[in-house]
Amino acid sequence: MTANSEGGTPAPEITGRRILGLAVPALGVLAAEPLYLLFDIAVVGRLGALPLAGLAIGGLILAQVSTQLTFLSYGTTSRSARFHGADRHDDAVEEGAQATWLALAVGLVVLVAGQLLAVPVARLLGGDSDIAAEAVSWLRVALFGAPLILVGMAGNGWMRGVQDTVRPLRYVIAGLALSAVLCPMLVHGLLGAPRWELVGSAVANVAGQCVSAALFLLALIREGVPLRPRLEIIGAQLRLGRDLIARSLAFQACFLSAAAVASRFGAAAVAGHQVVLQLWNFVTLTLDSLAIAAQALVGAALGAADRRGATRLAWRVTAWSAVFAAVLALVFLAGRSVIPGLFTGDTEVLDQVGVAWWFFVAVMPVAGVVFALDGVLLGAGDAAFLRTATLASALLGFLPLIWLSLANDWGLAGIWTGLTVFIVFRMIAVVARTLSGRWAVTGADRQVRAHDESGG
Known part of the structure; x- marks a missing residue:
């Protein structure tokens, strides 16, 4: 206890x-x-x-x-x-x-x-x-x-x-x-x-x-x-949803831009990008499950006015997620000569997969930190910060690199550099926010005041 x-x-x-x-x-x-x-x-x-x-x-x-x-x-x-x-x-x-x-x-x-x-x-x-x-x-x-x-x-x-x-x-x-x-x-x-x-x-x-x-x-x-x-509660949910939708749109802009630019480099580049992206989606699926646990537990801790417990839990889940992501990275590193071949036998596509593979593996532990702290901040109701951080990371990190990649013919190396920078920028933002402690506002009514004002 x-x-x-x-x-x-x-x-x-x-x-x-x-x-x-x-x-x-x-x-x-x-x-x-x-x-x-x-x-x-x-x-x-x-x-x-x-x-x-x-x-x-x-x-x-x-x-x-x-x-x-x-x-x-x-x-x-x-x-x-x-x-x-x-x-x-x-x-x-x-x-x-x-x-x-x-x-x-x-x-x-x-x-x-x-x-x-x-x-x-x-x-x-x-x-x-x-x-x-x-x-x-x-x-x-x-x-x-x-x-x-x-x-x-x-x-x-x-x-x-x-x-x-x-x-x-x-x-x-x-x-x-x-x-x-x-x-x-x-x-x-x-x-x-x-x-x-x-x-x-x-x-x-x-x-x-x-x-x-x-x-x-x-x-x-x-x-x-x-x-x-209860329109008061629904309105409050919509205000929170507005920030989460803006955050989601930033993700969509990044990944759709990546697909559009990859298509300009030829069929092999598109296919190679798609193979690595599907594996990336698998990794994010597993990391998101820990983020969901963090969201539920941190929200409950803050609702119980346990700021210290919420903070300790935040870093504990982050450590778990980072270690798990690092293990996944080692698995994919060891399987670099086998796993891509499960998806295609085309040598040109495999060459393109090889270009993106190192970025995919290297960024995985970083993503472990990002997903966990995303869950922590979502559990704290800090959606406005996550919206701003995601939009800024996309506008300042990913999108400039993706379009420079197109202009300078950098291929998948440029695309995945942009994706890597996007994730690193997000990690810097969420780690700084978590260290600041400004997210850990306690009490059940912090995000749900409209409920009580309506007679709840």
Whole structure:
């Protein structure tokens, strides 16, 4: 037990088992959707190149929308964790109820806007009219899952805030299991099911999303908290979301710019960049699970007015994340002559992979620090700082180097130098912020004052 730094009741020591108990199920939730998408691609891929291309374009459009709305999970975790740490469970869950109302409202806007814009956006991204037509046929059905996806994000958010990452994993797996059964049946007409081809994939996705969303809604109802919309709380969540959306847009600008510049260096450069980028996405997925644990635990500690415990926890999770990332770096370093060959046998592509590989390995331990402290600061509700730091790192570090790389024909070396500088700048920013202690403001009402002012 540790003494509460504000003179309250002692706070329990956070053990490594507790951190892993939150991180491992969170990793399962993060990994489940990408793994199902690989299965979906394999099923649709048997229809031929055109449906697969349509799935790629349609999936990209829907993914870009949902990526910008992750504040429904990360922002809700921060706010719910504060109340959980202050032993105000009903208030923590009510944050989830208001986030769910917000998810439904935003999801309906996405559904309507998506139906109106599906054709022009698909034509813009798909180029070829046949590919665009396939993408639109998939997207028009898949968009009905947008509100359901966002409800799942809100549910993940409040459950992480009350330090329950096991139920979200069960709910997500239940939905994806149904999708995995229906997908081959509806795409290929197996076991007497109708053969809907590409549209069958979208129907299977929405069916699974219905199951997951229903489970999250049922869990919320069973908590017995007030479910009526509270505009004061929703408004506060939107203000936090604004900062997180701006931060997410900075990430998207960097990675889309990298892909655009890589394409100017030829097909081998694009392919090599894509191979390393997918491996990078795998690494960030694992590191993000520790960041989620840090977010929930730090938010709760600050809500319990345990500033000292929150600070100690911040550095402990950071050390864990850095060591884990360093181990991953050693694994990828040892496998540099084997791992790329699992993705391609083309010698030109492998040469390009080799150029980016050293940057990818070298920056991994740095990323371990960045992801952990991102989670700490998100748990503290310090989203405005993270927004500014990310935008500044992109504008001052990444974007100048990426366009200089294009102008001077630096190839993937220039692109990955830009990505490396972007991550190093972010590390400097979050380490300085954590050392300053300005993020560690205690009390449940620091980020959620609107709740109490509205009668909560």
